[in-house]
Amino acid sequence: MWVISVDVVQLTWRNGLDDAETAEVENLLAETERSDGVAPAGEHVLLRLRAHRGVTEQIEPVRADTGGSEHFVVRAEQGELAGYAHLDTEGAASGEPLVAELAVHPSFRGRGVGGELVRALAQRAEVPAEEDPPEDAGRLRVWSHGLLPGAVALAERFGAGRVRELWRMGRGLDGAELAEPVLPEGVSIRGFRADEDEREVVRVNQRAFSWHPEQGGMTERELREKEELDWFDPAGFLLAVDGSGTLLGFHWTKIHPDGSGEVYVVGVDPDTQGSGLGRALTLAGLRYLRDVGCSRVMLYVEGDNGPAVAVYHRLGFERWDVDVQFGR
Structure with a gap:
């Protein structure tokens, strides 16, 4: 574990969370979804949070301790959970980028939490730590679900470019x-x-x-x-x-x-x-x-999959919103 202290937050890295901290993270994700109208993390992150390795494989008997998952936890001065990031490292051994999803509690936005999470993720992925790196290093991918303005601003601040789009399309039934x-x-x-x-x-x-x-x-x-x-x-x-x-x-x-x-x-x-x-x-x-x-139905499709998008258009689907993966 390593710790970074800043003005009003403390960021720690975990390879597993205990039951209480897992519950806090799940609550933060739910609060963020209620505020933004879109889930800040995909279903696989929730599955990872609820999973655990066998006791014989663990250093400590904790939940959310599964191969390929790492957790970044930000706490405010009074110990409140202010932000969280999940890092998927499953593809690292084969040279694939690390993939992250993060959330900042609505009550702690504008206080540097998102920036600290991105810096920590960049450090873990061994990409340039400074803002505005010269080019995409191909080592870190960070999802923005719903492409919210705050996420776009954070990506621009750190020089991260769009490398993938996932469309959410829907229609009435x-x-x-x-x-x-x-x-x-x-x-x-x-x-x-x-x-x-x-x-x-x-x-x-x-x-x-x-x-x-x-x-x-x-x-x-x-x-x-x-x-x-x-x-x-x-x-x-x-x-x-x-x-x-x-x-x-x-x-x-x-x-x-x-x-x-x-x-x-x-x-x-x-x-x-x-x-x-x-x-x-x-x-x-x-x-x-x-x-x-x-009464209605939705689906996800890769934004650059023209044939699939055309099929869904013919079936009455229209684009509702988009998730974007930014690259560092």
Whole structure:
């Protein structure tokens, strides 16, 4: 652990958090989301916060102690949690950039908390610590969810450029007329079966998203962890299989607490490309979400994936907002 003290805050680095500190971080993330209208960290960060290594692997028995995760915690003078950053280091061994997500409590903005977090992340990633570095070092990526003005100003201050955009697109479902899915000959759709389908879903997912920096690496363990989440419903996890039962693709839907739906993942085996299976699965999932009462639906798509964006436009989706990854 190392500590940096500044005027009104103290920043510490952790490779694991105890139960009390994990709860504080989760509360800070929730408060930030309520204030900004967008979650400051992705779902995988929450999963990491709630996970832990086996006791035999730990120096201390703490939560949020998983391989590939590091935590930066900022406290104010009275000990209040003022800011937090999660650093994903899983790809570091293969030379991939470290990826960070951070949040500053609304009550402590404008007091240098965000700047201290970025400096600490830059130091950890061994990129130039000074502001306005001459170029992107390719070692650190920091997400801004919702592209809020404060995040943009912070990125500009530290000379970080946009290296990736993730669009959030959406459409209404109330009374929507959705075409009947047209499946390739011999293909049918059924629901997900726990303890039976995990291996095949992971296989198809890896083939479908071999190019994707996050989705392509999903493991059976991670899939089973998501099966334990409150929102998981096998009825909304639609699998397309051929006559022999081989999985060809899937549409994993999600229903949020506010009742809105999400095209969580649509994955199709590359060998089926051009068959129309992706569109059919997407329509099947949209019809499912409409029929269970979702009034609107959203999805995430890479901003530079022109063909996918065009498909979603044809299905009635429009861009709502954008997440941006800044590079240092």
